[in-house]
Amino acid sequence: MKINILVKIVVIIALIASLLGLVLAFLPFGLIALIPTLFGFAIALIVFFIYRKYKLPKIVLFISSIAILLIAGKEIFIKDEVVADKAFIEKDEASKNEAIKELNELEESGLLDEIDSLDVVE
């Protein structure tokens, strides 16, 4: 009786792990999603071979397998890329123009000439 409860607890832990793996597989966690997934898969596999009467390990194995396929598919077919961000490019240009304007003002006040007279390392 006690063993049955223990096995159920272990399988529920495996189920939670594989569900977490599945959620992480949908999110952009990459290979990190494998950690809970493989944990759940391994436990479910062991329980499945020892106690074939339980159905839950099969469900855990199924969920884990889907997660593994999803993770592998995303790793193989989806390439990491940065989206060209027009607003960011404009921000970059605006910042540069603003700095050049400020540098010109510093030059007019003679501050840039003072920097030139500094040693390379003080």
Added chain:
Amino acid sequence: MVKIEIFELILKLIIKVISMLKIVLVIIIFSLFSFSAKESAETFKPVITDGENLTFVASYNMSGLMTDIAEIQSVTSKVSTKTKTLYRLKCTASSYSKWDTYFKIRDLYESYITIDTYKPVISKKNIDEGGYKKEVSSTFNYSNKIIKNKVIKHGKEDSFDTVFQGSLYDLVSSVYHIRTLDYDKFTVGKVIAISVLIDGKIHKINAKYLGTENISVGKYGNKKCYKLSISVNEKELKKAAGSKFIWLIADSKRVPALIKAEIPIGSVQVRLSNM
């Protein structure tokens, strides 16, 4: 209910990782920094070249399994005023499109430095991290040793001055300065003192030279690198091995190949992907 809790946990983890990424960006940028007064004899020939474009990938690593979070670009170009030419050192961090929905990062760091002395004249920071926006602009005045800072945060503008002494660099310019050091003349264990201006405040950082090491640099294969340990306080410095490291390729350019920072769960890495 359980799913909501799990999702909240995941979101918290994402935010934690992203906040660590910020630290790594600082380390990145740090890891390469300025130096103390004794270093003039150890200064290597200038490595800054117009048009240098370095690309890095920032990743979160757990038990050897990694997920890439953002791309960091470091670009060097020249800008001209009416009579002078300066270097514009630009460092941007952009999250990958897969993360944009959850936590979009668009950070821009700039440093305008003199060509001969590598002294920062203007330092700018404009960050957008998951909706958190902040702008900082600092102008260095070397005649009276005062930095004029302007901070815009949550739409509020604040201005204040910072007084400095000795060598001081901003985040980006310090990266380039550390690359000018001649590590071949360093003994293992040598500590390099660093003064860096971050958000208008001066921070003291130490970089300890740990010797050379061969590491894999992506498509460039194995490279001999100078290894440095970065510590932000005395306590960390006293430890035999720190938790933040940087590897610089041991050639004339001293390009950062890998930066690693350990965090309570896993580590954050920034690796060179293109140069």
